[in-house]
Amino acid sequence: xxxxxxxxxxxxxxxxxxxxxxxATLHAAEPWSATSATCVSDDDSAPDGFVYLIEAELAHxxxxxxxxxxxxxxxxxxxxxxxxxxxxxxxxxxxxxxx
Numbered sequence: 001x002x003x004x005x006x007x008x009x010x011x012x013x014x015x016x017x018x019x020x021x022x023x024a025t026l027h028a029a030e031p032w033s034a035t036s037a038t039c040v041s042d043d044d045s046a047p048d049g050f051v052y053l054i055e056a057e058l059a060h061x062x063x064x065x066x067x068x069x070x071x072x073x074x075x076x077x078x079x080x081x082x083x084x085x086x087x088x089x090x091x092x093x094x095x096x097x098x099x
Contacts (some may be wrong), residue, residue: 001045001047004024004041004042008037009035009037009038010033010034010036010084011078013026014077015080020056022028022040022060024041024055025042025043026038026040026053026055027046027050028053029050031067032053032088033074038053041076053085053088054087058087062084063083065083066083069095085097
């Protein structure tokens with residue numbers, strides 16, 4: 001396993017998600033929040049102290065769906081985190097009425 005990104009919070013990683021390879025995996029320290037320590041690796045194995053969160057490609061989709069369901073609104077960093085954590089814990093997109 002190679003660590004591609006380390007030493008950043010979830011909000012920082014999601015704000016720079018376009019720079020993360022689509023086939024990478026995001027791992028974060030629990031409990032998950034915008035400030036959770038996050039690392040990005042080239043496989044699904046979580047490094048010590050981290051738990052698998054979501055694949056980068058899926059995180060992109062989650063954020064795109066969030067935006068589409070809100071008439072193209074660009075999500076803030078916190079909204080990206082909320083949508084990704086919701087998906088990671090429920091295997092479902094964040095409903096519009098959850099805002």
